[in-house]
Amino acid sequence: MPSAFNPALETVAVIDFETTGVSPAAGARATEIAAVLVHDGQVVGHYASLMQSGAWVPPFIEQLTGISNAILARAPPAARVMREVAAFVGERPLVAHNAAFDRSFWRAELQRAGRDAPHRFACTMLLARRLYPESANHRLGTLAALHRLPAAGRAHRALADAETTANLLLQMQRDVMLRFALTSAPHALLAKLQRAPRRDLAGCVANYAALAGEVTA
DNA sequence: TGCCAGGCCCTCTTTAGGGCCTT
Numbered sequence: 001m002p003s004a005f006n007p008a009l010e011t012v013a014v015i016d017f018e019t020t021g022v023s024p025a026a027g028a029r030a031t032e033i034a035a036v037l038v039h040d041g042q043v044v045g046h047y048a049s050l051m052q053s054g055a056w057v058p059p060f061i062e063q064l065t066g067i068s069n070a071i072l073a074r075a076p077p078a079a080r081v082m083r084e085v086a087a088f089v090g091e092r093p094l095v096a097h098n099a100a101f102d103r104s105f106w107r108a109e110l111q112r113a114g115r116d117a118p119h120r121f122a123c124t125m126l127l128a129r130r131l132y133p134e135s136a137n138h139r140l141g142t143l144a145a146l147h148r149l150p151a152a153g154r155a156h157r158a159l160a161d162a163e164t165t166a167n168l169l170l171q172m173q174r175d176v177m178l179r180f181a182l183t184s185a186p187h188a189l190l191a192k193l194q195r196a197p198r199r200d201l202a203g204c205v206a207n208y209a210a211l212a213g214e215v216t217a
Numbered sequence: 218t219g220c221c222a223g224g225c226c227c228t229c230t231t232t233a234g235g236g237c238c239t240t
Contacts, residue, residue, distance in 0.1 A: 019240045026221035028240075058219055061240060100224045101239035125238065126225070139238070156240080198226090 011039040012122075012187050013089040014169060015096050016162040017105045018065045020055045024108035029055035030078060031067050033109075034158035035089050036166045041173070043166055047088040048159040050075035065156045082113040091119070093187055097140045097165045099123035122187065124168050126194040130201055131172055131179075140164055147171045180205045188212075 014036045021028030034048035050067065052075040062068045075081075096102035099121040110117040128138045135146055141155055141164075149167040153160035173185040176193065180202065189208050196204035 017240080021221060022238095022240050023222035025223085028221075031240090056219075058240095060219095064240070096239090098224090098237090098239040101222095104223075105240090123225090129226080129237090137237075 010187055011037055011044070011092050012169075013037055013092045013094050014162050014166040015085075015089070015094055015102055015106065016158045016165060017102050018061075018067055018156065018158050019105055020057055020061055022101070024104055027055075028105075029053040030082075030105050030109050031055075031057060031061075031065070031072060031075075032158040033081065033085055034162040035085050036159075036162045037089075037092070038095075038166050038169060041170060043163070045088075046159065046162070047085050048162075049081045049084070051078040051081040052076065053078040066154065067157075078109060079113040082109045083115060086110060086113075086115050086117075089119070093120045093122060093191075095122045095124060095165065095169055095187075097123070097161070097168070098125045120191070122191045123194055124165055124172065127172055127190055128168070130193060130196065130198050131175055133198070140168070143168055176205075182209070186212075 016034050017030050018032040019028050019030050030051055030053065032050045034046065036043055037045040050072060052072050057067060057069050057072065103121045107117040125138050128135065128143055132143065132146065136142060140161060144164050147168065149164055149171065152163035155161060172190065176182065176185040176190065189205070192204055192208055193201060
C-alpha cells in the first residue's frame with residue numbers, strides 16, 4: 001500500500017534545547033539537546049545528550065527540567081556534543097517549537113564549538129497559530145493534549161519535547177493534507193504556511209500547489 | 218550568587234505597545 005506522504009519528502013530534524021535561561025546573548029547556555037529525524041511520516045532516528053558548558057543552573061531551571069548542576073558535572077563537554085549533533089542532522093532543515101528560541105542557541109553553541117550553522121528553520125508554534133486558532137494557547141503541552149499526541153516522557157526534557165514536537169509536526173502535515181485536499185504536505189509547504197497571512201492559508205496553498213503541481217490531489 | 222531576551226503577531230496599529238512562547 002503506497003504511503004500517504006510524498007516519497008520524495010526530505011528528511012527534517014526536529015530539535016529541542018534545555019538551557020539555563022532564555023537568551024544566549026544574556027549569558028544562558030544549553031544544558032541538553034535532542035534531535036529527532038522525521039521522514040515520510042515517521043520518526044526514523046534520534047540523538048540526545050546532556051552537555052557541560054560550565055554554566056550554573058538556577059534553581060528554577062532545575063525544578064523545571066530536573067537537570068541539576070550535579071548531573072551536568074558528569075556530562076560531556078558542550079562543544080563535543082554540539083559537533084556530534086551537527087554531524088547527526090547534517091544539512092537537513094530544522095524544526096522546533098518557537099524556533100526563534102532554539103535557533104538562537106543552535107547558532108550560539110555551534111559557534112562556540114567552531115561549526116557553521118547555516119540551517120533553515122521552521123516553527124511549529126507559528127504554524128499551529130495558523131492551523132489551530134481555536135486552541136486556548138499554542139504551548140507545546142497544550143497542543144499535544146489538544147491532539148492527544150503520544151506521551152513522550154517528561155516534559156521539559158529535550159528528547160521528550162523533541163518527540164512531541166515531531167508528533168505535532170506529523171499531525172499538522174496530516175491536517176494540511178485533509179484541509180486542503182493534498183496528497184502530501186512537504187516541509188517547504190509548511191515553511192510557507194507558517195509565514196502566510198492567517199486569513200489566506202488557502203491562497204498560500206494554491207500558490208504553492210501551482211508551482212509544485214505534484215502536491216495537489 | 219543568580220540575574221537576563223527576542224522574534225512574531227494582533228490591534229485600542231503602522232512615527233507603538235503589549236502579549237505569547239521558549240528555558
